[in-house]
Every structure is written in structure tokens, then in C-alpha cells.
Amino acid sequence: MKKIVLIEDSKVLATALLGAFKVENIEAHWAENGVKGVTLAKQVRPDVILLDLMLPKISGFDVCKLLKTDNATWRIPIVIMSTLSDEESRQRAMDAGADYFIPKPYDLKDTLAQIKKILKI
Secondary structure, eight states: OOEEEEEOSOHHHHHHHHHHHHHTTOEEEEESSHHHHHHHHHHHOOSEEEEOSSOSSSOHHHHHHHHHTSTTTTTSOEEEEESOOSHHHHHHHHHTTOOEEEESSOOHHHHHHHHHHHHTO
């Protein structure tokens, strides 16, 4: 079974995504802030990390840098999902180590298809 760690401060968005992953038989774990997300990613060792940029406690940019410089998590693909979709934010995310970028608001069906493609399901 494929595993995902979702780092997202919006409970509404997290609930929608977690429900969609459950239907697709994808094991999903959720952290509502960046500090918990880094810890969770190290514990779970998911196949992909979905990361919001605007998070409490530590920004998604910093979370991405931390995950990409840690021996336990650097190989895990990181998908940024954010309303910060201007070119400067996208470039900052890529410079921090992000592998993919999905702008919010997103279509759940299309987003799920993209994530399944990344997971090669």
C-alpha cells in the first residue's frame, strides 16, 4: 500500500484529501503544522509528501528544505499544494527542493489523478 504524508493546516482540505485517499486505498497521515509534519514524515517514510506553504510554526518553504536535507527523507517526492502560486513562490518552492507544484484552489479529481501518477498507481 502506498503512503502519503499530508502537511496542511486546513482541516477542511485535509479531510477531503484524506477521504479521497482512503477510497483509493492509499494510506494517508496528516499533520496540521510543519513541525509535526517533519516528525511524521521521518516516522512514516511515505512514498510522497503533500505540503502546503502557508503553515503555522514553520513555513512550507522551510519544511521542504528540512526534509530535503535530512538523510531519512531527502529522496521522498514533495508536492507543494498552495495558494501562493505566483512565479516567485513557485521558484522559492523549487529552490527549497519541491518536486511538483499544484496551485490551490484545486480540483480534487484532477489532483488525485496527478498524485496517483506520481505514486505510479
